[in-house]
Amino acid sequence: MSRLLLAAAVAAILLAVGAFVPVNGKTLVERWNAAPSASQFAARGWSEVVTGWDRLWGVKPSGKPAPRQAAKSTGAARTGQPGPTSGQKPALEPVEHHTEADRSAVDRIVAEHAADRPAPRR
Numbered sequence: 742m743s744r745l746l747l748a749a750a751v752a753a754i755l756l757a758v759g760a761f762v763p764v765n766g767k768t769l770v771e772r773w774n775a776a777p778s779a780s781q782f783a784a785r786g787w788s789e790v791v792t793g794w795d796r797l798w799g800v801k802p803s804g805k806p807a808p809r810q811a812a813k814s815t816g817a818a819r820t821g822q823p824g825p826t827s828g829q830k831p832a833l834e835p836v837e838h839h840t841e842a843d844r845s846a847v848d849r850i851v852a853e854h855a856a857d858r859p860a861p862r863r
Contacts, residue, residue, distance in 0.1 A: 772785065
């Protein structure tokens with residue numbers, strides 16, 4: 742009985758950690774919230790597992806684009822912006838946008854906190 746409880750506890754801990762550790766930029770919880778239904782969540786998850794397995798073993802991906810890639814290419818077509826041509830990687834957009842005022846404010850805060858600290862002893 743104690744082995745069963747130990748196995749259940751280990752499985753619960755692994756599930757809890759796995760739900761909040763990002764894989765390919767998204768956690769399991771974010772993927773669940775983004776999916777419109779449980780079947781769509783399972784289908785996308787299985788697709789990612791198969792793609793990762795193929796990438797691990799060096800298998801070339803099929804000609805059919807993944808749903809995420811298809812959405813990006815249709816979004817570029819709708820906005821009139823040219824998409825990447827074959828052989829080119831799409832330009833990555835910065836995640837955060839900081840102004841010069843933001844940078845100077847951070848520099849000021851760091852300088853204030855650095856002045857409050859005593860000099861290190863050697």
